[in-house]
Amino acid sequence: MELPGGRLPNGRTRRGEPVKNAFDRLHRLYDPFMRLTGFYADETIIRLLRPEPHERFIDVGGGTGWIARHIAQHGPSVTVLDISLGMLSHVDGPSGVRAVCGDGRRMGIRSGVFDGAVLSDALHHIPETEWLLGEVARVLRPGGRLLMHDFERTSRWVRLLQTLESRLVEKVRYSSMDELGPWLRAAGFDHGETVRTRLAFFTVWRKDGRRATTEEN
Numbered sequence: 001m002e003l004p005g006g007r008l009p010n011g012r013t014r015r016g017e018p019v020k021n022a023f024d025r026l027h028r029l030y031d032p033f034m035r036l037t038g039f040y041a042d043e044t045i046i047r048l049l050r051p052e053p054h055e056r057f058i059d060v061g062g063g064t065g066w067i068a069r070h071i072a073q074h075g076p077s078v079t080v081l082d083i084s085l086g087m088l089s090h091v092d093g094p095s096g097v098r099a100v101c102g103d104g105r106r107m108g109i110r111s112g113v114f115d116g117a118v119l120s121d122a123l124h125h126i127p128e129t130e131w132l133l134g135e136v137a138r139v140l141r142p143g144g145r146l147l148m149h150d151f152e153r154t155s156r157w158v159r160l161l162q163t164l165e166s167r168l169v170e171k172v173r174y175s176s177m178d179e180l181g182p183w184l185r186a187a188g189f190d191h192g193e194t195v196r197t198r199l200a201f202f203t204v205w206r207k208d209g210r211r212a213t214t215e216e217n
């Protein structure tokens with residue numbers, strides 16, 4: 001299946017060429033920028049996610065693998081799935097972290113294989129949120145959990161950020177927790193815990209244990 005921009009789910013065109021996104025231009029600056037601004041929120045993510053050593057996680061839109069590295073330090077294996085080969089070229093660190101080039105909306109990964117999923121600072125970059133959440137639910141086992149972290153659209157500062165980011169990086173759209181709730185429930189998630197900061201949210205959802213795992217889209 002072809003995605004917008006002539007991109008296949010593995011981040012390449014039909015001719016096998018990598019399709020570049022904004023992060024393929026910016027990837028060398030990404031970690032220094034995030035560290036300088038203190039935007040990485042690995043401590044809160046790990047506190048809410050409570051990773052166990054035997055578990056398997058997927059970090060969707062996981063970029064350079066910063067969050068994955070911190071999760072893996074607690075023992076689990078983590079797959080960093082990202083559409084940008086440039087971002088993935090920075091993935092390294094403890095064994096158990098692996099990089100996969102792919103689209104979060106159609107991962108090409110077997111159903112029900114992960115205990116947990118992370119979407120950190122990535123949701124606003126991936127259009128068709130309902131489709132994305134359905135795909136994340138599909139790759140989680142029943143009872144598996146999803147942690148999402150992003151800026152909250154209802155803040156006017158975040159709407160200003162959206163305008164700037166759409167001009168300087170790529171077209172983005174931030175979501176609000178209120179609009180995500182129905183989409184998450186429709187995808188088969190039950191609400192766990194939400195922590196809000198002034199501009200952002202961290203929210204954990206659990207895939208309904210009774211819902212049958214669907215086959216790959």
Ligand SMILES: C[S@@+](CC[C@H](N)C(=O)[O-])C[C@H]1O[C@@H](n2cnc3c(N)ncnc32)[C@H](O)[C@@H]1O
Binds near residue numbers: 034103104
């Ligand atoms: C702002 S970065 C976030 C990286 C990392 N999650 C973090 O916490 O810093 C957004 C990432 O989403 C990736 N991305 C954008 N669209 C995507 C898609 N359709 N599927 C997978 N990754 C995507 C980008 O390539 C980029 O690495």
